[in-house]
Amino acid sequence: MEVRVYATLRPIVGGRSVSLPDRDGATIAQVIDDLIARFPALRERLLSEAGEIRPYVAVMLDGRDVRHVGGLDAVVAAGAEIDIFPPVAGGA
Amino acid sequence: MALGGYADHVARVDLSSGSVAYEGINEEDARLYIGARGLGVKYVYDNDPATDPNSPDNLLGLVNGPLTGTEATMSGRLAFVTKSPLTGTVVDSHMGGWSAARLRWAGFDALLFTGKAEAPVYAYVEGGTVELRPAGDLWGKGVHETIAILNERYGDNLSVMAIGQAGENGVLFASFMNEDDRAAGRGGTGAVGGMKNLKAVVVKGDRSTMPKAEDRDKWREAHRVALKTIIDSEVTGPKTGGLSVYGTNVLTNVVNAMGGMGTKNSQLTTFEGAEKLSGETVRETILVDEPTCHACPVACKKEVEITEGPYKGLRMESFEYEPAWSLGANCGNDDAGVVAKVIDQCNDHGMDAIEIGNVISMYMEASEKGYVPGPGLAWGDGAGMVKLAEQMAMREGPGEILGLGTAKAAEAYGHPEIAMAVKGQAVPAYDPRAIKGEGIGYATSNRGACHLRGYTPASEILGIPVKTDPLAWEGKGALLKIFQDLHAFSDSLDLCKFSAFAEGAAEYAQQYEAIVGIALSEEDVMTTGERIYNLERRFNNLAGFDGSDDSLPERFLKEPGSGPAANSVCELDEMKAEYYEARGWEDGVVPDAKLQELSIS
Ligand code: SF4
Numbered sequence: 139m140e141v142r143v144y145a146t147l148r149p150i151v152g153g154r155s156v157s158l159p160d161r162d163g164a165t166i167a168q169v170i171d172d173l174i175a176r177f178p179a180l181r182e183r184l185l186s187e188a189g190e191i192r193p194y195v196a197v198m199l200d201g202r203d204v205r206h207v208g209g210l211d212a213v214v215a216a217g218a219e220i221d222i223f224p225p226v227a228g229g230a
Numbered sequence: 231m232a233l234g235g236y237a238d239h240v241a242r243v244d245l246s247s248g249s250v251a252y253e254g255i256n257e258e259d260a261r262l263y264i265g266a267r268g269l270g271v272k273y274v275y276d277n278d279p280a281t282d283p284n285s286p287d288n289l290l291g292l293v294n295g296p297l298t299g300t301e302a303t304m305s306g307r308l309a310f311v312t313k314s315p316l317t318g319t320v321v322d323s324h325m326g327g328w329s330a331a332r333l334r335w336a337g338f339d340a341l342l343f344t345g346k347a348e349a350p351v352y353a354y355v356e357g358g359t360v361e362l363r364p365a366g367d368l369w370g371k372g373v374h375e376t377i378a379i380l381n382e383r384y385g386d387n388l389s390v391m392a393i394g395q396a397g398e399n400g401v402l403f404a405s406f407m408n409e410d411d412r413a414a415g416r417g418g419t420g421a422v423g424g425m426k427n428l429k430a431v432v433v434k435g436d437r438s439t440m441p442k443a444e445d446r447d448k449w450r451e452a453h454r455v456a457l458k459t460i461i462d463s464e465v466t467g468p469k470t471g472g473l474s475v476y477g478t479n480v481l482t483n484v485v486n487a488m489g490g491m492g493t494k495n496s497q498l499t500t501f502e503g504a505e506k507l508s509g510e511t512v513r514e515t516i517l518v519d520e521p522t523c524h525a526c527p528v529a530c531k532k533e534v535e536i537t538e539g540p541y542k543g544l545r546m547e548s549f550e551y552e553p554a555w556s557l558g559a560n561c562g563n564d565d566a567g568v569v570a571k572v573i574d575q576c577n578d579h580g581m582d583a584i585e586i587g588n589v590i591s592m593y594m595e596a597s598e599k600g601y602v603p604g605p606g607l608a609w610g611d612g613a614g615m616v617k618l619a620e621q622m623a624m625r626e627g628p629g630e631i632l633g634l635g636t637a638k639a640a641e642a643y644g645h646p647e648i649a650m651a652v653k654g655q656a657v658p659a660y661d662p663r664a665i666k667g668e669g670i671g672y673a674t675s676n677r678g679a680c681h682l683r684g685y686t687p688a689s690e691i692l693g694i695p696v697k698t699d700p701l702a703w704e705g706k707g708a709l710l711k712i713f714q715d716l717h718a719f720s721d722s723l724d725l726c727k728f729s730a731f732a733e734g735a736a737e738y739a740q741q742y743e744a745i746v747g748i749a750l751s752e753e754d755v756m757t758t759g760e761r762i763y764n765l766e767r768r769f770n771n772l773a774g775f776d777g778s779d780d781s782l783p784e785r786f787l788k789e790p791g792s793g794p795a796a797n798s799v800c801e802l803d804e805m806k807a808e809y810y811e812a813r814g815w816e817d818g819v820v821p822d823a824k825l826q827e828l829s830i831s
Contacts, residue, residue: 144480144483144484144510145472145475145476145480145483145509145510146470146472146475148510154505154510193693193697194464194465194692194693194694196484196691196692198487198488200794201487201488201489201793201794201795202488202701202794203697203699203700205697206699206701206702221483221484221487223483223484223487224464224472225464225465225471225472225692226465226472226473226476226480226481226484226691226692227465227472227473227480227481227687227688227691227692227694227728227731
């Protein structure tokens with residue numbers, strides 16, 4: 139499974155995406171755990187001390203912020219797309 | 231005047247007679263409408279909402295706020311205000327850089343132009359006076375050359391706000407540009423300048439006359455708190471936050487991932503080439519400098535140099551998210567060199583880079599469907615886009631019609647349905663099928679389609695002040711009102727819109743109080759913003775607009791998007807009902823009781 143990352147997360151993983159072993163039926167929480175196991179520096183960027191997704195960080199499952207589709211318990215189907223954004227905004 | 235912070239000095243320039251009269255600021259208006267946007271709209275309102283925007287009677291104002299040019303973080307902004315020839319509404323269009331600060335340092339809160347000069351002139355502003363000087367030698371020249379000549383003539387500490395050929399030639403989306411390529415981009419302020427034969431406003435001023443707060447201790451604390459929120463923010467934090475590191479174009483990838491990236495004139499909402507134009511790729515490949523504005527540590531501006539292809543060697547500023555979208559996905563173009571080239575043409579000829587991308591994409595769709603004479607233009611034809619941009623500025627070939635803007639040109643081709651525009655102004659870079667708050671935002675904006683009137687993506691993408699679901703319409707009407715009112719206030723101070731990613735009503739109130747000397751609660755901030763928003767709406771009502779104009783192109787209402795927005799359309803009617811209820815409006819019209827409640831007269 140490919141997890142794509144963006145903006146200031148890219149220097150941490152040294153690229154645009156990270157390949158993780160396929161884990162059919164895993165939850166978003168498990169995918170994030172796998173990711174942090176590979177790149178421990180991501181922990182404080184993605185999760186609060188309580189283990190929740192940090193405010194303003196967007197973890198997207200098939201283009202939907204997981205906050206609106208089940209949160210950390212959302213199940214990742216085979217072939218699903220995951221994109222993770224640090225706080226980003228602009229406007230002009 | 232009893233209020234601090236203002237220069238209490240305004241110039242009324244009658245271009246027809248060449249006379250300049252000076253006056254102070256009306257204290258009551260300053261209390262009610264603050265400055266920049268709010269006070270500027272009041273000047274335009276008092277000038278008569280029924281004015282023909284193309285007549286000499288139309289007023290063009292350059293208006294500062296009480297914080298402009300002070301030490302306040304992000305305070306390098308002023309508003310160009312007028313009645314828009316593109317939309318027929320009132321418009322305020324802001325530019326950054328140092329022009330606003332210099333205008334304040336030269337002793338002015340506002341310059342108000344009426345009439346029409348017999349021959350081209352520019353206004354020279356220094357030490358509290360304004361002089362009109364002949365501009366015959368500058369007419370016909372681009373913004374960059376105009377600025378170079380004036381710099382040579384007047385030396386350092388100079389700001390030049392000029393129109394290019396587009397404004398001279400009556401392109402209805404022409405803009406005023408300054409020496410840092412910052413634009414008063416939207417609404418056709420440059421066309422008003424051109425109609426008035428006003429080529430430029432040249433301002434000489436330096437920091438030695440920077441205004442200082444009366445109450446230094448109070449100011450130091452207000453400034454410290456506001457600056458700390460900017461520095462600590464994960465969005466704006468200098469050299470750490472996404473906005474600072476990648477610029478506004480950090481949005482390209484996230485909006486595309488959400489299915490919110492209008493593609494090929496909004497026929498789709500996802501674009502395969504997004505990554506190639508994103509802030510991340512720009513930073514990796516073509517970024518050469520990171521300029522900023524007066525008193526801003528964020529430095530979100532990104533300067534690039536194209537390294538390959540026909541535009542190799544082009545060095546330019548303003549590779550922003552909006553034009554990266556309007557000239558990129560929207561035109562089916564993934565070539566960063568083409569995007570940079572057309573933005574640079576906009577900077578030099580003085581055109582709105584959002585509108586022009588929509589004009590081109592509309593023309594491309596019209597070409598595909600056989601609505602235009604001749605071969606037209608194919609999706610992604612970069613060389614053709616560059617040629618067409620030139621033709622628009624010069625009003626040649628198809629540029630004669632296209633210079634009227636997306637909506638009027640599509641109308642002229644007999645197919646208004648392919649214009650992605652509201653009240654005559656083209657849409658920005660957030661597709662309302664994927665980010666629904668922007669749907670009600672575009673529809674109800676008082677200056678035609680606009681994302682900056684009420685920036686709901688702060689909530690729908692980021693979670694400021696709370697995270698809302700971008701695909702849900704419920705609650706968006708009420709949410710939009712809050713953003714619109716808050717931004718109307720900050721636009722009147724005048725602080726950069728991006729302050730709102732970190733600061734809120736409390737920080738705005740504290741800074742206003744320290745500079746102006748009037749205590750303001752957070753509630754007062756919101757009520758003042760509401761007053762300004764209602765004054766604009768009242769202007770538009772008197773100019774003939776009502777709820778039927780608060781609309782969206784049918785495409786957004788009937789044709790679903792693609793990717794994550796594949797099953798989604800924009801529920802405009804539902805959101806409009808919610809929004810009017812929150813506003814207390816009757817079918818888009820401000821009732822008398824509301825005017826009274828807000829002390830609007
Ligand atoms: S955040 Fe960007 S646009 Fe705003 S004042 Fe700073 S540099 Fe200018």
